[in-house]
Amino acid sequence: DIVMTQTPLSSPVTLGQPASISCRSSQSLVHSNGNTYLSWLQQRPGQPPRLLIYEISNRFSGVPDRFSGSGAGTDFTLKISRVEAEDVGVYYCMQGTQDPRTFGQGTKLEIK
Amino acid sequence: EVQLVQSGAEVKKPGATVKISCKVSGYTFNDYYIHWVQQAPGKGLEWMGLVDPEDDEIIYAEKFQGRVTITADTSTDTAYMELSSLRSEDTAMYYCATKDYWGQGTLVTVSS
Numbered sequence: 001d002i003v004m005t006q007t008p009l010s011s012p013v014t015l016g017q018p019a020s021i022s023c024r025s026s027q028s029l030v031h032s033n034g035n036t037y038l039s040w041l042q043q044r045p046g047q048p049p050r051l052l053i054y055e056i057s058n059r060f061s062g063v064p065d066r067f068s069g070s071g072a073g074t075d076f077t078l079k080i081s082r083v084e085a086e087d088v089g090v091y092y093c094m095q096g097t098q099d100p101r102t103f104g105q106g107t108k109l110e111i112k
Numbered sequence: 113e114v115q116l117v118q119s120g121a122e123v124k125k126p127g128a129t130v131k132i133s134c135k136v137s138g139y140t141f142n143d144y145y146i147h148w149v150q151q152a153p154g155k156g157l158e159w160m161g162l163v164d165p166e167d168d169e170i171i172y173a174e175k176f177q178g179r180v181t182i183t184a185d186t187s188t189d190t191a192y193m194e195l196s197s198l199r200s201e202d203t204a205m206y207y208c209a210t211k212d213y214w215g216q217g218t219l220v221t222v223s224s
Contacts, residue, residue, distance in 0.1 A: 031161045041157075049149075049157065060212060066151040078177055092157055101147065101159040 006104035012112045019080040024091035044081035044089040114138035116215035129196040134208030142166045144210045146191040152204040197220045
């Protein structure tokens with residue numbers, strides 16, 4: 001199974017400041033079709049997860065442009081350019097390249 | 113608008129079986145896999161398996177193999193996840209999800 005490792009596990013951030021979360025996979029996430037199925041999910045308190053970013057860097061419909069994804073191969077990053085109060089929650093990376101699908105442990109974003 | 117609407121909360125005794133439904137609307141049911149994900153209280157996301165409604169292909173995570181059954185009913189655009197031999201550690205929120213959307217979750221409590 002592909003192991004997904006996120007850092008940090010907790011990220012206290014000041015409102016209006018940037019935040020960054022890293023995700024590393026135990027093997028390359030490049031699929032045989034050339035695509036890389038690395039997604040980022042946000043889970044606000046008491047809510048189901050929702051898709052933010054798919055295939056490394058594509059923002060899903062309705063996701064604010066302060067969220068961006070980057071990376072390649074085994075190393076990926078989610079960045080929030082200016083954190084807002086509504087961004088509080090847990091962020092997960094997830095790989096869809098190989099079954100079983102696997103998630104990172106989650107990174108808790110909180111406001112300082 | 114895409115919606116995945118799950119059945120309501122369940123309370124079960126150890127050893128029992130639970131079956132959760134996930135009714136899909138807003139897109140062609142056969143077009144995307146339906147995944148099931150477990151989230152224990154205060155914990156991260158764990159992938160349980162998927163069904164391809166197009167051809168009934170099913171993949172289970174090794175952890176749940178033998179206890180989980182995932183099905184899809186194309187006549188009602190509904191997916192199901194059945195988990196048997198329930199134990200206290202199965203107390204969790206269970207989510208169905210497509211490529212981009214998640215259901216609201218179903219809380220299953222296992223208690224004697």
